Amino acid sequence: MNWAGLYTVLSGVNRHSTAIGRIWLSVIFIFRIMVLVVAAESVWGDEKSAFTCNTQQPGCNSVCYDHFFPISHIRLWALQLILVTTPALLVAMHVAYQQHQEKKLLVLTGHADPKHMEEVKKHKMRISGSLWWTYVCSVVFRLLFEAVFMYIFYMLYPGYQMVRLVKCEAYPCPNTVDCFISRPTEKTIFTVFMLVTSSICIVLNMAELVYLVIRACARRGQHNSNPPSGKGSFYGHKLSEYKQNEINQLLTEQDGSLKDMLRRNPGLQEKGDRCSAC
Amino acid sequence: MDWGALHTILGGVNKHSTSIGKIWLTVLFIFRIMILVVAAEKVWGDEQDDFVCNTLQPGCKNVCYDHFFPISHIRLWALQLIFVSTPALLVAMHVAYRRHEKKRQFIKGDQKCEYKDIEEIRKQRFRIEGTLWWTYTSSIFFRLVFEAVFMYAFYFMYDGFRMPRLMKCNAWPCPNTVDCFVSRPTEKTVFTVFMIAVSSICILLNVAELCYLLTKFFLRRSKKAGNPKHHPNHENKEETKQNEMNELISDSCQNTVIGFSS
Numbered sequence: 001m002n003w004a005g006l007y008t009v010l011s012g013v014n015r016h017s018t019a020i021g022r023i024w025l026s027v028i029f030i031f032r033i034m035v036l037v038v039a040a041e042s043v044w045g046d047e048k049s050a051f052t053c054n055t056q057q058p059g060c061n062s063v064c065y066d067h068f069f070p071i072s073h074i075r076l077w078a079l080q081l082i083l084v085t086t087p088a089l090l091v092a093m094h095v096a097y098q099q100h101q102e103k104k105l106l107v108l109t110g111h112a113d114p115k116h117m118e119e120v121k122k123h124k125m126r127i128s129g130s131l132w133w134t135y136v137c138s139v140v141f142r143l144l145f146e147a148v149f150m151y152i153f154y155m156l157y158p159g160y161q162m163v164r165l166v167k168c169e170a171y172p173c174p175n176t177v178d179c180f181i182s183r184p185t186e187k188t189i190f191t192v193f194m195l196v197t198s199s200i201c202i203v204l205n206m207a208e209l210v211y212l213v214i215r216a217c218a219r220r221g222q223h224n225s226n227p228p229s230g231k232g233s234f235y236g237h238k239l240s241e242y243k244q245n246e247i248n249q250l251l252t253e254q255d256g257s258l259k260d261m262l263r264r265n266p267g268l269q270e271k272g273d274r275c276s277a278c
Numbered sequence: 279m280d281w282g283a284l285h286t287i288l289g290g291v292n293k294h295s296t297s298i299g300k301i302w303l304t305v306l307f308i309f310r311i312m313i314l315v316v317a318a319e320k321v322w323g324d325e326q327d328d329f330v331c332n333t334l335q336p337g338c339k340n341v342c343y344d345h346f347f348p349i350s351h352i353r354l355w356a357l358q359l360i361f362v363s364t365p366a367l368l369v370a371m372h373v374a375y376r377r378h379e380k381k382r383q384f385i386k387g388d389q390k391c392e393y394k395d396i397e398e399i400r401k402q403r404f405r406i407e408g409t410l411w412w413t414y415t416s417s418i419f420f421r422l423v424f425e426a427v428f429m430y431a432f433y434f435m436y437d438g439f440r441m442p443r444l445m446k447c448n449a450w451p452c453p454n455t456v457d458c459f460v461s462r463p464t465e466k467t468v469f470t471v472f473m474i475a476v477s478s479i480c481i482l483l484n485v486a487e488l489c490y491l492l493t494k495f496f497l498r499r500s501k502k503a504g505n506p507k508h509h510p511n512h513e514n515k516e517e518t519k520q521n522e523m524n525e526l527i528s529d530s531c532q533n534t535v536i537g538f539s540s
Contacts, residue, residue: 003280004280004283007283022371023371026367029283030284030287030360030364030367031360031364034280034283034284034360035356035357035360037280038280038281038356038360039352039353039356039357042352042353043350043353046326046327050326050327050340052336052337052339052340053336053337054335054336054337054451055336164340164341164344165337165341165451178336178337178451179337180336180337180340180341180451181340182326182340182343182344183326183343183344183347183350184344185344185348185349186344186347186348186349186350186353189348189349190353
C-alpha cells in the first residue's frame with residue numbers, strides 16, 4: 001500500500017464528486033503528493049546524516065537533531081496528506097451503500113439481470129439527501145485536518161524558513177554548540193511551496209462547501225414552489241422520493257416510448273405512478 | 279504517485295491533441311522525464327555527499343553547498359516538468375465535460391444526438407474547435423510561459439549552464455576563503471546542456487503548435503466568411519428538424535394523456 005494504492009482508491013470517489021472536488025483531488029495528487037514523492041523526499045533524504053555539529057562529543061549530533069526536529073517535515077506532510085484524503089472514503093462508503101440498496105431493489109422488482117446491475121455500478125450518484133450530508137461532512141473534516149496540520153507545523157517550526165545554523169545546548173553537548181542544517185534554502189523553497197498548495201486546497205474546500213450549500217438552498221427553493229406528489233404507490237411510504245423515481249423508471253423501461261414521454265413531461269409522473277401501482 | 283501515474287493521466291489527453299501536441303508529449307516523456315529518472319538522478323545522487331571543501335571546520339561544507347546550490351538542478355527540472363505537463367489537464371477536463379454533456383443528451387433520448395452507443399461517446403475524439411480551441415490554446419500558452427520561467431530561473435540561479443569544478447567559499451563559519459570541489463562537474467554539464475536543448479525543442483514545438491492552431495482558426499473563419507449562404511441554410515435545416523420533433527413529441531403527449539385519463 002503506497003501512494004499509488006491511495007490514488008486507486010480515491011479515483012473511484014472522483015466520479016461522484018463535484019467539479020471543484022475533482023480539481024481539489026488533482027491538485028492534491030499532482031502538486032502535493034507527486035512533488036513530495038518525486039522531489040521533496042530526496043531533499044530531506046540526508047537531513048540527519050548531513051546534520052553537522054561543531055563538536056566531537058559523541059551523541060551530541062543525535063540529541064541536537066532530535067531536539068530541533070521532533071518530527072521531520074516529510075513525515076508531517078505524509079500524515080497530513082493521508083488524513084486529508086481519507087474523508088473522501090466516507091463518501092465512497094455511502095455511495096457503495098446506496099448502490100447496494102439499488103441492487104436489492106432491482107432484485108425485488110425482478111430486474112436482476114447483469115446489464116442493470118452493471119448500470120447501477122456505473123451511473124453517477126446525485127449529491128442529494130443523506131449523501132449531501134455525508135459529502136459536506138467529508139469536506140468539513142478535510143478543512144479541519146488541513147487547518148490542524150498547518151497549525152502544528154507553525155507550532156513546531158515557527159516561521160516557515162529553515163535556518164542554516166542552530167545553537168544547541170542539550171546534554172551531552174558541551175556548553176553551546178553550533179549545528180548546521182543540510183540544504184536549508186532548498187528546504188525553505190519546498191516548505192513554502194507545500195504551504196501554498198495547502199492554502200490553495202483550503203480555499204478549494206471552502207469554495208466547494210459554499211457551492212454545496214447554495215445548491216441545496218436553490219434546490220429547496222425549487223422544491224417549495226413545486227411540491228412533490230409521489231403518494232399513490234405501494235413502495236412510496238417505505239422509500240424516499242429519489243428511490244421512487246428510480247422504481248418508476250425501471251418499471252416502465254419495457255415500454256420505451258412511455259419512458260421517453262415521462263422523462264420529457266415530469267407533470268405526468270403522478271399519472272405514471274398510479275399506473276405502475278395497478 | 280510518480281512519473282508513471284502522470285504518464286497515465288496525460289496519455290488520455292493525447293487522443294485529443296494535434297499531431298504536434300503528440301510529438302511534444304513524446305519528447306517530454308522520453309527525452310526529458312525518462313532521462314531525468316534513468317540517468318540524471320544518479321549523476322546528482324551524491325551531489326552533497328561528494329561536495330568536498332578544503333577545511334576541517336564543521337558546518338563549512340553544508341553552508342557552502344547551500345550557498346552555491348539553493349535548489350538542486352534535479353528538483354528544478356522535476357518541478358518544471360510537473361508544471362509544464364499540467365496545463366494539458368485543462369484540456370482533459372474540458373473534454374470530460376463535453377463527453378458528460380453528450381452522454382446526458384444521449385440518455386435523455388435527444389434525437390439531435392448522433393451517437394448510437396454510450397461506448398461510442400466515450401471513445402470519440404473531439405475536434406479542436408469552439409471553446410475547446412480556446413482551452414487548448416490557453417494550455418499551450420501556459421506551457422510556454424512555464425518553460426520560459428523555469429529556463430530563466432535556471433539561468434539566473436546558475437549564471438550560465440556550465441558546472442564549474444571549483445568554487446571559492448567564504449560564508450561563515452568557513453575560515454577566510456575555502457576551496458570547495460563539485461562532484462562530477464563535466465557529466466553534470468553534459469546533462470544540463472542536454473536538458474536545456476530538449477527544453478528549447480519543446481518550446482519550439484509549442485510555438486509551432488500555437489501557430490498551427492492560429493492558422494487553422496483564421497482559415498476556418500475565412501471559409502465561413504466566404505460561404506455565408508450555406509451556413510444560415512444549414513442552421514435553418516437544424517431548426518426545422520427540431521421544430522418537427524417538438525411537434526411530434528407534443529402530439530404523442532396529448533394522445534397519451536388522453537389515454538391515461540380514459
